[in-house]
Amino acid sequence: MIHSLSLSRLSIVRGERVLFRELDFELQAGEVCALVGANGAGKTSLLRAVAGLIRQDAGEIIFHDGDRNRLDPREARGREVHLLGHLDGLKGARTARDELAFQCDWLGHTQDGVDEAVETFGLKPLLDLEVRKLSAGQRRRLALGRLVGSPRALWLLDEPMGPLDARWRAVFAEAMQRHLRSDGLILAAVHDALPMPVRTLDLGGLA
Numbered sequence: 001m002i003h004s005l006s007l008s009r010l011s012i013v014r015g016e017r018v019l020f021r022e023l024d025f026e027l028q029a030g031e032v033c034a035l036v037g038a039n040g041a042g043k044t045s046l047l048r049a050v051a052g053l054i055r056q057d058a059g060e061i062i063f064h065d066g067d068r069n070r071l072d073p074r075e076a077r078g079r080e081v082h083l084l085g086h087l088d089g090l091k092g093a094r095t096a097r098d099e100l101a102f103q104c105d106w107l108g109h110t111q112d113g114v115d116e117a118v119e120t121f122g123l124k125p126l127l128d129l130e131v132r133k134l135s136a137g138q139r140r141r142l143a144l145g146r147l148v149g150s151p152r153a154l155w156l157l158d159e160p161m162g163p164l165d166a167r168w169r170a171v172f173a174e175a176m177q178r179h180l181r182s183d184g185l186i187l188a189a190v191h192d193a194l195p196m197p198v199r200t201l202d203l204g205g206l207a
């Protein structure tokens with residue numbers, strides 16, 4: 001299981017711009033870190049690089065287990081990382097129920113996991129609606145369901161709270177706390193403060 005994420009002298013360039021250079025950072029089991037910075041500073045790019053969706057230009061992204069052994073990055077990403085981006089990764093024409101079933105196959109949910117997702121994020125009344133008919137907040141709750149329904153150590157979250165109202169922000173904060181208590185790790189790009197004490201990684205503003 002991923003016990004720590006280390007960024008070592010990491011540099012990412014997008015187009016003509018160097019987003020950051022020689023970034024060092026470490027996140028341990030049980031820790032949450034808020035990734036902050038101006039629009040365009042590189043928060044999404046960093047999350048996508050950690051998830052393996054884009055390549056860094058220099059430096060390393062390292063996953064360690066609890067004995068400080070390096071994990072195979074492909075395996076670690078494939079089995080133990082959730083990336084929840086702006087677009088939620090949901091198909092509009094599927095019902096919420098079918099979308100959860102799809103996630104079940106794809107991510108290795110158990111039926112208990114699906115039930116927990118439904119229970120945690122109040123999805124029962126939404127299950128027969130097509131995803132495209134859900135409000136932004138309902139859609140986000142459905143997307144968040146995969147985090148609690150399929151246990152993966154490292155959550156990479158891009159503005160996870162954005163469309164949620166106060167009630168569901170509180171519910172999600174509890175889900176994050178539970179994940180941390182079970183030795184999970186969370187790196188979350190945010191513009192608004194997270195509702196818990198967190199470390200901050202600041203990518204700064206635009207040059």
Ligand SMILES: Nc1ncnc2c1ncn2[C@@H]1O[C@H](COP(=O)(O)OP(=O)(O)OP(=O)(O)O)[C@@H](O)[C@H]1O
Pocket residue numbers: 014015017019037038039040041042043044045046189
């Ligand atoms: N595929 C791409 N090709 C070229 N440049 C890109 C690409 N994707 C992103 N960028 C650029 O990289 C920079 C960082 O974008 P990124 O989405 O990582 O920023 P961000 O900090 O998440 O911003 P925001 O707070 O607005 O979500 C931006 O200037 C963006 O235009």
